[in-house]
Amino acid sequence: MEPGADLAGEAAEQACKETGSDFARLSKKIVAAGLMRRRPWYYTLRIGVITGLFAAGWVAFALVGDSWWTLVVAVFLAVVFGQVALVAHDVGHRQVFRLRKASVRAGKIAGNLAIGMGYGWWQDKHSRHHANPNHEELDPDVIPDILVWTQGQARAAKGLPRFIGRSQAFLFFPLLTLEGFNLHVAGVRALANRSLKQRTSEGILLFTHFALYLGALFVVLPPGKAIAFLAVHQCLFGLYLGSIFAPNHKGMPTLSGNDRPDFLRRQVLTSRNVRGGWFTDIALGGLNYQIEHHLFPNMPSPQLREAQPIVRQHCEELGISYLETSLITSYSQALRSLHDAGAPIRESAATKADVETETETKADVKVDA
Structure with a gap:
C-alpha cells in the first residue's frame, strides 16, 4: 500500500495503449484539445484560498472563545475541512504535482495533518474504487459494511448490516454524520497494516492533528462546549463529504464476478454526472x-x-448511455437504490412475522378447543 500510487491513472494510461480501442480514440480527442495540461496557477490560487480560510476559521475559533457562537465556527470549519479533503483528492490523483514524492508530501499534509484522514489508507482504497467502480468484489466502496448495496448482499447480510438494511434508505443521511469519525478511525487502524509504507510519518502527522485539534478545543472551551463543537464540526464534515460522493455511483449498475466491460464502458456506465453551475463545481x-x-x-x-x-x-x-441529472434527482436515485437493495431483508422479516402470527393463532385455537 504505497501512498501516491495512483492506480486509477495507471489503469487509464494502460487503456490508452490499446490502439484503436474506443477509449484510445476518445483519449486522443481529449489530448488534442489540450485538456490534460497542468494548471499550476489554478491550484496555487485554490490551495492558497483554502489555506487562508482554514487559518481564518481557527483564528475565529480563538477569538470567539467561550461562547455558543463557536458552533457557527464549527459549521464553517466543517465546510473548510471538506474543501481540504477535495484538495487531497486532487493531489492523490496527481492532478496538482507531476512527481509522486511531491504528491505524497502534499497529500499527507492536507490529509493526515490538516483534517486527520490517513492519506495512504485513503489513496489505496480510492484507487481500487477507480479501477473497478461498483464491482461487488473489487470496489471497496460497495463491499457491505454497515449498508448493503445489492439484493444479493442483503440476502447474505447478518448482524448490523441486516438490522440497518431494512431501513437504510431512511438512515443513509443520518449515518453520513458519522463518516468524519470513520475516516479518523480507519486512518489509525491502517497504521497497523505493515503494507502501508511511510507508516511512521503518517502516524506522527495523524496523531499531531488529533493532539492539536483536541488540545485547542479543550483549552479554549469548557468541556461541554468543546464536546458540542466536536460533535457539530465532525458530524457536518462527514455529512458534507458523504453528500459529495453519494451522487456519483450509488444507484448506478453494479458488476460482479467476471462481468468487467472495457475501460470506457466500465467507467461511464457505473458513473453519474450532476448538472450545475460554478457553485456546484x-x-x-x-x-x-x-x-x-x-x-x-x-x-x-x-x-x-x-x-x-x-x-x-x-x-x-x-x-x-451517458447519465446526467440534477443533484436532487441523483440523491433520489441513490436512496431508491438503497431501498430496493434492502427489500429481501424486509420481505424476510415480514415472512417471519407472518409465520409467528400464524403459529400464535394456531396455539390460541388449540387452547380454546
Whole structure:
C-alpha cells in the first residue's frame, strides 16, 4: 500500500495503449484539445484560498472563545475541512504535482495533518474504487459494511448490516454524520497494516492533528462546549463529504464476478454526472463531472467541464448511455437504490412475522378447543 500510487491513472494510461480501442480514440480527442495540461496557477490560487480560510476559521475559533457562537465556527470549519479533503483528492490523483514524492508530501499534509484522514489508507482504497467502480468484489466502496448495496448482499447480510438494511434508505443521511469519525478511525487502524509504507510519518502527522485539534478545543472551551463543537464540526464534515460522493455511483449498475466491460464502458456506465453551475463545481470539487473524472483521473478538475461535451458526444456515437441529472434527482436515485437493495431483508422479516402470527393463532385455537 504505497501512498501516491495512483492506480486509477495507471489503469487509464494502460487503456490508452490499446490502439484503436474506443477509449484510445476518445483519449486522443481529449489530448488534442489540450485538456490534460497542468494548471499550476489554478491550484496555487485554490490551495492558497483554502489555506487562508482554514487559518481564518481557527483564528475565529480563538477569538470567539467561550461562547455558543463557536458552533457557527464549527459549521464553517466543517465546510473548510471538506474543501481540504477535495484538495487531497486532487493531489492523490496527481492532478496538482507531476512527481509522486511531491504528491505524497502534499497529500499527507492536507490529509493526515490538516483534517486527520490517513492519506495512504485513503489513496489505496480510492484507487481500487477507480479501477473497478461498483464491482461487488473489487470496489471497496460497495463491499457491505454497515449498508448493503445489492439484493444479493442483503440476502447474505447478518448482524448490523441486516438490522440497518431494512431501513437504510431512511438512515443513509443520518449515518453520513458519522463518516468524519470513520475516516479518523480507519486512518489509525491502517497504521497497523505493515503494507502501508511511510507508516511512521503518517502516524506522527495523524496523531499531531488529533493532539492539536483536541488540545485547542479543550483549552479554549469548557468541556461541554468543546464536546458540542466536536460533535457539530465532525458530524457536518462527514455529512458534507458523504453528500459529495453519494451522487456519483450509488444507484448506478453494479458488476460482479467476471462481468468487467472495457475501460470506457466500465467507467461511464457505473458513473453519474450532476448538472450545475460554478457553485456546484466548487461545492462538489469538480466531482459533479464524475464520468469525465473516472475516465481521466489525472485531468485537473477545472478542465472536466470542458471535457464533458467531447466525452458525451463520443458516447452518443458509440451508443453508450451517458447519465446526467440534477443533484436532487441523483440523491433520489441513490436512496431508491438503497431501498430496493434492502427489500429481501424486509420481505424476510415480514415472512417471519407472518409465520409467528400464524403459529400464535394456531396455539390460541388449540387452547380454546
